[in-house]
Amino acid sequence: MNNLDNQMLIIFGASGDLTVRKLIPALYDLYTGNFLPENFVVLGVSRSNLSDEAFREKVVYSSDFLKERIEKDGKEKVESFANMLFYEDLGDSYDTDFEKLSNRIAGLDTKFKINRNYIFYLSIPPSIYEVVAKNLADQKLNDESNGWKRLIVEKPFGYSLETAKELNVGLQKYFKETQIFRIDHYLGKETVQNILVTRFSNSIFEPLWNRNYIRHIEITNAESVGVEGRGGYYDKSGALRDMFQNHLMQIVSIIAMEPPINDSPEEIRNEKVKALQSLRIMNDEKTLFENTIKGQYLSAVIGGNKVKGYREEEGVAADSTTETFAAIKFFIDNWRWKDVPFYVRTAKRMPTKVTEVVIHFKSPHHQIFNEQGVYDNDNKLIIRIQPDEGILMKFGVKVPGQGFNVESANMDFYYSSLDDGDIMDAYERLLLDAMQGDATLYARADEVEASWKFVDPILNYWATSKTAITHGYSAGVWGPKNADDLIDGIEMWRNPCENLADEPSYCVFKKK
Numbered sequence: 084m085n086n087l088d089n090q091m092l093i094i095f096g097a098s099g100d101l102t103v104r105k106l107i108p109a110l111y112d113l114y115t116g117n118f119l120p121e122n123f124v125v126l127g128v129s130r131s132n133l134s135d136e137a138f139r140e141k142v143v144y145s146s147d148f149l150k151e152r153i154e155k156d157g158k159e160k161v162e163s164f165a166n167m168l169f170y171e172d173l174g175d176s177y178d179t180d181f182e183k184l185s186n187r188i189a190g191l192d193t194k195f196k197i198n199r200n201y202i203f204y205l206s207i208p209p210s211i212y213e214v215v216a217k218n219l220a221d222q223k224l225n226d227e228s229n230g231w232k233r234l235i236v237e238k239p240f241g242y243s244l245e246t247a248k249e250l251n252v253g254l255q256k257y258f259k260e261t262q263i264f265r266i267d268h269y270l271g272k273e274t275v276q277n278i279l280v281t282r283f284s285n286s287i288f289e290p291l292w293n294r295n296y297i298r299h300i301e302i303t304n305a306e307s308v309g310v311e312g313r314g315g316y317y318d319k320s321g322a323l324r325d326m327f328q329n330h331l332m333q334i335v336s337i338i339a340m341e342p343p344i345n346d347s348p349e350e351i352r353n354e355k356v357k358a359l360q361s362l363r364i365m366n367d368e369k370t371l372f373e374n375t376i377k378g379q380y381l382s383a384v385i386g387g388n389k390v391k392g393y394r395e396e397e398g399v400a401a402d403s404t405t406e407t408f409a410a411i412k413f414f415i416d417n418w419r420w421k422d423v424p425f426y427v428r429t430a431k432r433m434p435t436k437v438t439e440v441v442i443h444f445k446s447p448h449h450q451i452f453n454e455q456g457v458y459d460n461d462n463k464l465i466i467r468i469q470p471d472e473g474i475l476m477k478f479g480v481k482v483p484g485q486g487f488n489v490e491s492a493n494m495d496f497y498y499s500s501l502d503d504g505d506i507m508d509a510y511e512r513l514l515l516d517a518m519q520g521d522a523t524l525y526a527r528a529d530e531v532e533a534s535w536k537f538v539d540p541i542l543n544y545w546a547t548s549k550t551a552i553t554h555g556y557s558a559g560v561w562g563p564k565n566a567d568d569l570i571d572g573i574e575m576w577r578n579p580c581e582n583l584a585d586e587p588s589y590c591v592f593k594k595k
């Protein structure tokens with residue numbers, strides 16, 4: 084048990100996929116890890132008609148996502164967790180019944196001495212975020228004069244700059260910005276947070292972290308899966324909205340930010356937003372044509388199995404031009420990053436699941452030694468966000484023997500090598516932070532808007548211009564060939580696993 088305030092987590096959309104697959108397992112792990120407050124209640128809310136018992140059955144006892152943990156922990160532990168869960172239905176519409184909901188919350192509050200500390204988690208379609216915020220406010224459930232109130236909002240946060248702004252205004256009518264927690268689960272990943280520590284607690288990195296020493300920065304987010312039954316949603320979204328605008332822009336902001344004066348949520352987010360506000364907006368057709376590539380996966384046979392092409396997926400239009408691959412080259416116009424290209428790509432149906440940031444350092448000003456083998460004359464710092472979380476440093480060493488020949492060597496750190504190397508799941512970490520009132524790892528309104536401001540012109544260009552071609556790529560390769568043209572005159576994308584001897588841990592798919 085820890086010293087968190089007693090509190091209630093009210094999940095809207097409690098019958099949905101996210102609750103079952105992510106939120107309840109994260110809460111279960113917080114419970115078994117003794118992270119929850121002494122008195123803690125979860126109230127699930129949806130339109131479906133469920134009793135408390137039926138809700139517990141659905142999200143705990145018959146959960147595929149808890150199966151292993153439940154088997155390990157035994158009946159008693161599971162029951163005591165399940166007994167914290169309650170359910171209330173809201174009828175057919177989220178427009179009514181909030182008085183009934185408010186009464187239920189008050190009843191549970193009194194019974195479990197919750198002291199009116201509430202987190203409302205919106206795990207519902209974004210179209211009703213504002214309605215729920217309003218209805219909560221009508222019931223004074225936003226009022227912090229007695230107990231604190233927090234509102235967690237799921238992605239997508241808007242569909243464009245305009246809709247994101249509208250949503251911010253809509254929510255801020257009822258909740259103060261300090262009460263609003265916009266979740267981005269990439270910020271909950273240990274390795275994303277570790278970028279801050281790597282940069283700002285090591286005097287060997289930060290002095291080099293600028294245009295004087297860094298040649299370019301590359302970020303790859305690859306998934307081997309396709310749209311996995313989410314074709315209907317994905318076809319209206321695409322890779323740029325689904326991954327780039329939020330998760331990858333968050334990583335960019337942490338890589339690019341200036342040192343904050345301390346580690347408070349506001350200071351860290353102040354610096355992140357400044358980096359996002361310095362993104363060079365691409366407004367003309369020529370720049371957009373030359374710096375953005377979109378692609379869509381085609382059917383292929385992978386490991387003897389036929390994999391569907393994107394347009395054959397359920398819920399996807401037969402003539403869809405929605406991108407499942409996006410690669411963007413861009414610049415950050417500030418003192419630190421002048422003329423340093425950032426190359427960022429994200430895609431589904433790639434050879435493996437991997438997310439990594441590669442800092443490519445410049446070559447020494449004057450090279451006096453011979454190169455040998457694969458040594459390509461520059462140092463690389465590779466931050467493995469997932470899987471095999473860790474950091475790989477590539478540097479030149481002398482080849483043993485006569486002369487001064489140089490080859491590339493690795494210094495490789497794996498989180499799993501730490502004694503306490505167990506990594507908290509992102510949702511577990513983010514829920515715990517919200518329970519503590521720590522918004523560092525949540526996106527602020529201005530960050531979201533700055534990111535949309537950069538992404539909007541790309542989306543508009545892709546949606547309207549004849550020059551914005553959707554390039555096909557076979558499922559299971561590293562995207563369309565054209566994406567290599569983005570990296571001009573330097574080298575190709577660093578496709579992980581091309582040199583197996585170099586990075587064996589990454590590359591299970593190749594070793595099979």
Ligand SMILES: NC(=O)C1=CN([C@@H]2O[C@H](COP(=O)(O)OP(=O)(O)OC[C@H]3O[C@@H](n4cnc5c(N)ncnc54)[C@H](OP(=O)(O)O)[C@@H]3O)[C@@H](O)[C@H]2O)C=CC1
Pocket residue numbers: 095096097098099100101102129130131177205206207208209211237238239
């Ligand atoms: N699933 C995931 O992995 C991820 C989801 N998200 C976001 O989380 C949120 C929830 O996602 P997910 O659980 O997958 O969604 P689901 O489609 O599973 O639905 C979530 C809940 O919303 C309720 N609901 C659906 N339509 C309406 C409606 N028109 N009015 C009121 N309630 C409705 C459903 O319950 P009922 O019909 O009983 O009311 C259900 O409980 C979304 O905003 C999504 O974008 C973000 C990242 C990942």
Ligand SMILES: O=C1O[C@H](COP(=O)(O)O)[C@@H](O)[C@H](O)[C@H]1O
Pocket residue numbers: 268306325326
């Ligand atoms: O938000 C999303 O993220 C997942 C990828 O998350 P990860 O933690 O497994 O890297 C992605 O599959 C999904 O399309 C997107 O909506």
